[in-house]
Amino acid sequence: MKEPVMPGAVPNPLRDVLDRRLPRIAGPSVLVLFGVTGDLARKKLLPAIYDLANRGLLPPGFGLVGFARRDWAHQDFAQVAHEAVREHARTPFREDVWRQLSEGMRFVPGELHDDDAFDKLADTVRELDADRGTGGNYAFYLSLPPKLFPTVVTQLKRSGLAESEEHAWRRVVIEKPFGHDLKSAQDLNAVVDDVFPPQSVFRIDHYLGKETVQNLMALRFANTLFEPIWNRSYIDHVQITMAEDIGVGGRAGYYDGIGAARDVIQNHLLQLLALVAMEEPLSFTADAIRAEKEKALSAVELPEDLETATARGQYAAGWQGGASVVGYLEEEGIPSDSTTETYAAIKLGVNTRRWAGVPFYLRTGKRLGRRVTEVALVFQRTANRVFSHTATEEQGANSLVIRVQPDEGVTLRFGSKVPGAAMEVRDVSMDFSYGESFTEASPEAYERLILDVLIGDPPLFPRQEEVELSWRILDPIEEHWVKAGRPEQYESGAWGPKSAHELLARDGRQWRRP
Ligand SMILES: NC(=O)c1ccc[n+]([C@@H]2O[C@H](COP(=O)([O-])OP(=O)(O)OC[C@H]3O[C@@H](n4cnc5c(N)ncnc54)[C@H](OP(=O)(O)O)[C@@H]3O)[C@@H](O)[C@H]2O)c1
Numbered sequence: 001m002k003e004p005v006m007p008g009a010v011p012n013p014l015r016d017v018l019d020r021r022l023p024r025i026a027g028p029s030v031l032v033l034f035g036v037t038g039d040l041a042r043k044k045l046l047p048a049i050y051d052l053a054n055r056g057l058l059p060p061g062f063g064l065v066g067f068a069r070r071d072w073a074h075q076d077f078a079q080v081a082h083e084a085v086r087e088h089a090r091t092p093f094r095e096d097v098w099r100q101l102s103e104g105m106r107f108v109p110g111e112l113h114d115d116d117a118f119d120k121l122a123d124t125v126r127e128l129d130a131d132r133g134t135g136g137n138y139a140f141y142l143s144l145p146p147k148l149f150p151t152v153v154t155q156l157k158r159s160g161l162a163e164s165e166e167h168a169w170r171r172v173v174i175e176k177p178f179g180h181d182l183k184s185a186q187d188l189n190a191v192v193d194d195v196f197p198p199q200s201v202f203r204i205d206h207y208l209g210k211e212t213v214q215n216l217m218a219l220r221f222a223n224t225l226f227e228p229i230w231n232r233s234y235i236d237h238v239q240i241t242m243a244e245d246i247g248v249g250g251r252a253g254y255y256d257g258i259g260a261a262r263d264v265i266q267n268h269l270l271q272l273l274a275l276v277a278m279e280e281p282l283s284f285t286a287d288a289i290r291a292e293k294e295k296a297l298s299a300v301e302l303p304e305d306l307e308t309a310t311a312r313g314q315y316a317a318g319w320q321g322g323a324s325v326v327g328y329l330e331e332e333g334i335p336s337d338s339t340t341e342t343y344a345a346i347k348l349g350v351n352t353r354r355w356a357g358v359p360f361y362l363r364t365g366k367r368l369g370r371r372v373t374e375v376a377l378v379f380q381r382t383a384n385r386v387f388s389h390t391a392t393e394e395q396g397a398n399s400l401v402i403r404v405q406p407d408e409g410v411t412l413r414f415g416s417k418v419p420g421a422a423m424e425v426r427d428v429s430m431d432f433s434y435g436e437s438f439t440e441a442s443p444e445a446y447e448r449l450i451l452d453v454l455i456g457d458p459p460l461f462p463r464q465e466e467v468e469l470s471w472r473i474l475d476p477i478e479e480h481w482v483k484a485g486r487p488e489q490y491e492s493g494a495w496g497p498k499s500a501h502e503l504l505a506r507d508g509r510q511w512r513r514p
Pocket residue numbers: 034035036037038039040041068069070111112142143144145146148175176177
């Protein structure tokens with residue numbers, strides 16, 4: 001919802017930050033969870049809903065409806081949710097909180113193409129309105145394989161569930177991936193757009209719910225220190241990394257044919273790039289933030305030679321965590337001739353006055369050295385005029401590293417004199433760690449995002465324009481890779497294929513070892 005603006009008022013970005021310190025509590029509502037038997041629901045969504053209830057952020061009149069192809073009664077669903085909460089919730093289990101939450105739980109068995117099941121769903125949410133005072137406010141969370149999104153959205157329309165009423169809202173939550181290329185993203189959006197107005201569509205990129213990702217804006221715009229050097233005059237290049245140490249695991253069916261770039265770069269890494277590259281928004285409203293991110297994404301330029309500016313790989317057998325592991329092509333459910341990449345690296349430019357000439361290197365991969373996500377701004381070197389070569393030979397470039405996971409925080413790396421009679425400079429780190437500096441635990445990204453959906457607060461959800469801009473960046477690279485043949489193999493537990501190291505070496509740079 002757009003905020004009213006007083007005539008002549010000067011926008012004040014801090015105003016929204018202050019507002020956000022007040023407790024934000026969801027109003028009466030029902031969350032309908034499709035795909036409730038899936039991995040995401042069990043590990044993340046059901047525990048996050050309980051944690052929200054435990055923190056007092058859900059209203060007493062809250063309803064949770066599970067929909068799946070199981071012959072379950074309401075109590076069976078509550079039992080499954082109970083187990084998921086006991087296993088994965090972050091806050092302690094409290095019987096009184098659980099009792100209140102479970103009293104609002106309902107289950108509707110059925111197939112997605114079954115009209116009767118959706119009519120039953122409509123009856124169920126209306127009964128909750130009557131029994132629990134949920135007010136006709138419904139959020140539909142599609143935690144399903146993406147090919148099923150159109151079926152559900154069409155059913156929601158047919159059954160009248162999508163139609164908002166006076167004083168009652170209807171929202172739909174779509175899990176990534178939003179399509180697998182520009183065309184499919186547009187097709188999906190056409191289906192959703194036909195049923196829900198844009199302000200009722202919440203596209204989840206759970207990275208945006210992470211505390212450190214939001215801290216990128218605080219770091220840049222609430223401090224004097226960083227913004228003056230956040231540009232091409234001081235920054236040599238930017239590295240954005242999301243590394244996983246695990247393989248494809250049980251996600252073979254989803255992952256093969258999609259690959260690392262579509263799974264991670266199109267959404268998480270390009271969103272991080274947008275937050276690093278964008279200009280200061282006029283306020284922290286959704287429209288203002290999204291407008292700046294879209295400008296940054298529109299300014300992204302692909303290098304002319306995609307062969308030398310990209311790299312991709314597929315993990316081979318090796319050792320990880322002291323265990324021997326199989327290669328991607330030997331994983332269960334993966335065809336032995338698959339050309340899907342499990343590692344992708346790309347070099348991009350951002351053609352703005354702030355960033356012209358500064359390369360942004362993005363990389364992601366499975367079975368790499370360790371699990372880490374970070375954004376590193378690597379600064380230009382000084383002339384080091386007064387130091388002898390030997391005094392600074394161990395000094396690297398200054399860098400500012402925003403650690404997104406697992407150890408959330410910020411590291412500043414710079415040169416310092418080694419104690420002793422000689423003048424020798426070596427790199428040291430100054431660390432800020434969320435865990436040490438704050439007593440408040442960071443909420444799980446899904447907690448924050450589910451609460452935002454129920455409140456109707458959209459800044460952390462990408463809109464369709466951002467999704468399309470990201471596919472416009474990635475599609476030419478994917479097309480190039482199809483022609484380029486098989487990805488290069490890399491050893492499990494190593495930091496990616498040789499071509500990825502060559503990509504930076506050609507520019508006289510190297511990847512950071514996080
Ligand atoms: N898992 C993650 O960590 C993660 C992270 C980011 C995004 N996502 C996204 O979240 C969504 C769900 O992921 P997931 O990992 O939970 O998937 P999943 O474990 O494969 O679960 C999929 C769910 O969809 C249901 N389903 C599948 N085919 C169906 C059909 N024909 N009719 C009705 N229901 C059907 C399954 O129910 P049945 O039990 O009846 O088969 C199950 O509840 C996907 O869009 C995924 O890309 C997942």
